[in-house]
Every structure is written in structure tokens, then in C-alpha cells.
Amino acid sequence: MVHVETKKGPWTEQEDVQLVFYVNLLGDRRWDFIAKVSGLKRTGKSCRLRWVNYLHPDLKRGKMTPHEERLVLQLHSRWGNRWSRIARKLPGRTDNEIKNYWRTHMRKKALAKKKTISPFSSSSSFSLNSPAREFTPVTENNRSFYDTGGRNVLANNIDKSDFEVDMDEIWKDIELSEENCNFSCQLMASPTWDFCLDSFLWPMDIEGQSKMVLPISDNFNSLTFYNQEMTG
DNA sequence: AAGTGGGTCAACCGCAACTGC
DNA sequence: AGCAGTTGCGGTTGACCCACT
Structure with a gap:
């Protein structure tokens, strides 16, 4: 050797x-x-x-949009520190990025929010029993950019709990916000x-x-x- | 101007899971 | 089935930057 x-x-x-x-x-x-x-x-x-x-x-660089922030906050409430799973729901963001972001921004916000109101009240759009729904952002190869293979290939296919969350509203939010920030996102592209x-x-x-x-x-x-x- | 503390980001580490033989 | 090699994930660290004192 x-x-x-x-x-x-x-x-x-x-x-x-x-x-x-x-x-x-x-x-x-x-x-x-x-x-x-x-x-x-x-x-x-x-x-x-x-x-x-x-x-x-496919990486999106630059500041998190308010919608992404909200999504991170909500997904973290749901999944905890499952950064890779959360990252799959945010097109162009990595687990590392989200993890870092959470540590600095979101934890503070979450704690502050906790003091006022839980993000998952009974009126939340999240539901453990919501119908499964394909949500994962994909590239032209029909797989998340984040997925580079290995064990995750299988996990992505069979981990139905990924889709247990009805996130229609959030996804619409993202689409709206991305329409608005398309230009700036392009400017922030990776080198x-x-x-x-x-x-x-x-x-x-x-x-x-x-x-x-x-x-x-x-x-x-x-x-x-x-x-x-x-x-x- | 120098020191300090917090924020940000890139990268490493250890472990677990997966794959192929 | 068992093993070795590979890959993915989450936690952690350290360097750098900037604002503040």
C-alpha cells in the first residue's frame, strides 16, 4: 500500500x-x-x-431570502438537525450553508419566536398525515444537485417521510420569491x-x-x- | 491604533450507511 | 453473510472579516 x-x-x-x-x-x-x-x-x-x-x-450563493429563512425555520422545527434533508428542500443551498446559517441567524430567531408563539400551532400547514407529495427540487438529471450518489441515492428513493409534509404554501412562496430574486441570484452565481x-x-x-x-x-x-x- | 467579540464561511473529523466482491 | 472500500451526514473547528470600544 x-x-x-x-x-x-x-x-x-x-x-x-x-x-x-x-x-x-x-x-x-x-x-x-x-x-x-x-x-x-x-x-x-x-x-x-x-x-x-x-x-x-447549481449552487445559489448570497443571502438567504426571507422565504428560505422561513422554510429553514419550519423544516428545522419539523426535522431537527437533519441538514441534508432540509437542504434538499432548498434549491441551490447546501447542508453546510444551512447549518452555518442556522447557527448564526436562525437559532436566535427560533428562540425569540419560541418565546412568542410556536411556529407549529394547530393552524400550521404542516401535518404528519398529509398526503405524500413530490417536492424535491431537481436538476435536469432529475436528481437534486445535492445528491452526488452513494447511499443517498437509495435513501432519496425510499425515504417517503421526505414527502410527508404538505408544503404547498411554502413552495409557492419560494417560487414567488425566486421570480423576484432571479436576477440577483444569477449575479451571485458560483465562480x-x-x-x-x-x-x-x-x-x-x-x-x-x-x-x-x-x-x-x-x-x-x-x-x-x-x-x-x-x-x- | 490596538484589542476584542461576534458573525460568516470553508473545511476537517468521526461515524454510520451503502456498495460491491 | 461478511468484509473492505466508498460515500454521506452532522458536529465541530479555525481563519478571516468587521464593527465596536
């Missing part, structure tokens, strides 16, 4: 480019393989985290949104500051085997 020293700490722009390249090439599933093949001295785990929390093109596999170019040539050279890993030959394996 050859021990490869793994790098930790903040990701560099170069590493991000590398990761985006290999994820576009291999898909966002086989993280360990991506970590090895890319030549990044990162663990698969670290690669996945970086992709899910920062590089994924990798414009990365294009066709050109392998980053839109950063402004001021000539970034001639990104993608280092092709020594392990790149492994891709040959991988592609053969995938294409049969």
Missing part, C-alpha cells in the same frame, strides 16, 4: 479548476477515483465536499458557473490575471481503463 500524503486546508484556484475538469469528465460520483486520477493530493471526501459546497454549478468543458477556459482572462494551465495528472492514463470500463 503506497501512502500518498494528502493535502489539507483551503483549496487553491488551480485545484478548483482541476476538480471541475475531472468532475465534468467523470461525473460527480466516484470521488475516490476522481481524487486519485486528478492528481489532486486530496481525499475523495475532500473533493466531494468542495464540489458540493462550493463548485457545483465555476461559466466553466465550460468545451473550451477548458475560465472567464478570468480579464486583466490577464489567470492563464490557467490544467495539469494533467500522471494518473491520467487510468482514464483509459475507466472509459473502457464505462463504455464496455
Whole structure:
């Protein structure tokens, strides 16, 4: 067993480019393989985290809208610290983001609110016995951006409790709010949104500051085997 | 100007669950 | 069925920034 020293700490722009390249090439599933093949001295785990929390093109960045805040508050009351589950209900938000947000903003608000009135009074639109309803925001691949595979693939399919909550009103709220904030959301897009596999170019040539050279890993030959394996 | 405290965010860790052999 | 490898999740930490004193 050859021990490869793994790098930790903040990701560099170069590493991000590398990761985006290999994820576009291999898909966002086989993280360990991506970590090895890319030549990044990162663990698969670290690669996945970086992709899910920062590089994924469907990520919405910027401040939470009031509707998202409300949704987090309500879902947290319902599910507790099930951040990934909550994240699946908020298009473009990650569990990490929501978790961080909760710690700072929402916990305060929740406590304040608790003092006045419970968010789940008898008139709440939530119901344990509401009819199941498909709600999960999906990408063009018909799966949440948040779902990069693994055990969650199965969990997403069978976890019917995800849909136990009748959230029509909340969802309408989100749709309304997103209509209103569409423009600003686009402006807040992730730095990798414009990365294009066709050109392998980053839109950063402004001021000539970034001639990104993608280092092709020594392990790149492994891709040959991988592609053969995938294409049969 | 320096110190301090709170907010924000990215990243790591440990554990549990899943998958494939 | 059992095991090893991989992936996902939730908790936690630490760096950075900014406002305030």
C-alpha cells in the first residue's frame, strides 16, 4: 500500500479548476477515483465536499431570502438537525450553508419566536398525515444537485417521510420569491458557473490575471481503463 | 491604533450507511 | 453473510472579516 500524503486546508484556484475538469469528465460520483486520477493530493471526501459546497454549478450563493429563512425555520422545527434533508428542500443551498446559517441567524430567531408563539400551532400547514407529495427540487438529471450518489441515492428513493409534509404554501412562496430574486441570484452565481468543458477556459482572462494551465495528472492514463470500463 | 467579540464561511473529523466482491 | 472500500451526514473547528470600544 503506497501512502500518498494528502493535502489539507483551503483549496487553491488551480485545484478548483482541476476538480471541475475531472468532475465534468467523470461525473460527480466516484470521488475516490476522481481524487486519485486528478492528481489532486486530496481525499475523495475532500473533493466531494468542495464540489458540493462550493463548485457545483447549481449552487445559489448570497443571502438567504426571507422565504428560505422561513422554510429553514419550519423544516428545522419539523426535522431537527437533519441538514441534508432540509437542504434538499432548498434549491441551490447546501447542508453546510444551512447549518452555518442556522447557527448564526436562525437559532436566535427560533428562540425569540419560541418565546412568542410556536411556529407549529394547530393552524400550521404542516401535518404528519398529509398526503405524500413530490417536492424535491431537481436538476435536469432529475436528481437534486445535492445528491452526488452513494447511499443517498437509495435513501432519496425510499425515504417517503421526505414527502410527508404538505408544503404547498411554502413552495409557492419560494417560487414567488425566486421570480423576484432571479436576477440577483444569477449575479451571485458560483465562480465555476461559466466553466465550460468545451473550451477548458475560465472567464478570468480579464486583466490577464489567470492563464490557467490544467495539469494533467500522471494518473491520467487510468482514464483509459475507466472509459473502457464505462463504455464496455 | 490596538484589542476584542461576534458573525460568516470553508473545511476537517468521526461515524454510520451503502456498495460491491 | 461478511468484509473492505466508498460515500454521506452532522458536529465541530479555525481563519478571516468587521464593527465596536
